[in-house]
Amino acid sequence: MRIFVAVARLESLSSAAKALKVDPATVGRRIARLETDLGGALFAKSPQGYALTDLGQRVQTHAEQAEGAMALAREEAQGSEGRLTGQIRIGAPDGSANFLLPQVCAEISRENPELEIQILALPRVVNLSKREADMAVTVSPPVAGRMSVQKIADYRLHVAASVEYLNSAPPIRNVADLRDHPIVGYIPDMIFDKELDYLNEMGVERVALASNSVSVQLNMLRQGAGVGVAHDFAMPLVGGLQKVLADEVSLTRSFYLVRHASDARVERLSRFAQRLVTGLRAEVAKLEALA
Helix, strand or coil: CHHHHHHHHHHHHHHHHHHHHHCCCHHHHHHHHHHHCCCCCCCECCCCCCEHHHHHHHCCCHHHHHHHHHHHHHHHHCCCCCCCCCEEEEEHHHHHHHHCCHHHHHHHHHHHCCEEEEECCCCCCCCCCCCCCCCCECCCCCHHHHEEEEEEEEEEEEEEEEEHHHCCCCCCCCCHEEEHCCCCCCCCCCCHHHHHHHHHHCCCCCCCCCCCCHHHHHHHHHHHCEEEEEECCCCHHHHHEECCCCCCCCCEEEEEEEEEEEHHHHHHHHHHHHHHHHHHHHHHHHHHHHC
16 A cells, blocks of 8 residues: 555656655555455556546545554554654745744754754645645645645735845836836746736736746845845845835735645654744744845
């Protein structure tokens, strides 16, 4: 079942074998044996990899329930008191991954020296269904899947530019004046969540300098490349940026912590999740007060 779940999530025998640290031939044999035992094909092989059949999808539900039960058994064996141990992976968009999670996770790590924390920073939605991570920070709550969702905090964004750029560029008195300035923002067709489409909300049509990474955008702004939307919590860490039209344009978004519903009873993950949420709320508030 463990091998089956790995192939189902990674859609590849070789990828599953690498994750499980076994030989790909062993993975193939175990899957074939399981199919024989169950009396049907669990996967359909295609150029894209191994896709679950109808039977495979039904078996996956039960296999993941068994996986959750084993996680609970390990929790019971290890005990729930004291420091956190083991490995926990958090998926997050690169804005929070670069400017919030490092501080919070460093503090949690100091409190729990035997805990391994991994931050998966991606300019897309993290696929929890395929277990890319144990939990994810998102900017929108999921609309599908068996997930538990907890709101972390609201955060603010403003139009910003470097002090040097503003000193040499035409004045910006209103949103219409932005047409006279190069705009820094997301690559339009790579915006993975509608909540990130800030410039469209402001009526800005052309992005002169674009990246799918928040960090790259902020570095462009810091280098005087133009004007763009910046997270208030990131500005104190980036340095050299100044808010523009602060009274006229102020955006508010939210962070959410998303977890597998089946992990709600895994005490270790729940303790970590609560500590993470508390830390992120405090960090957002502290940094925004400095912006």
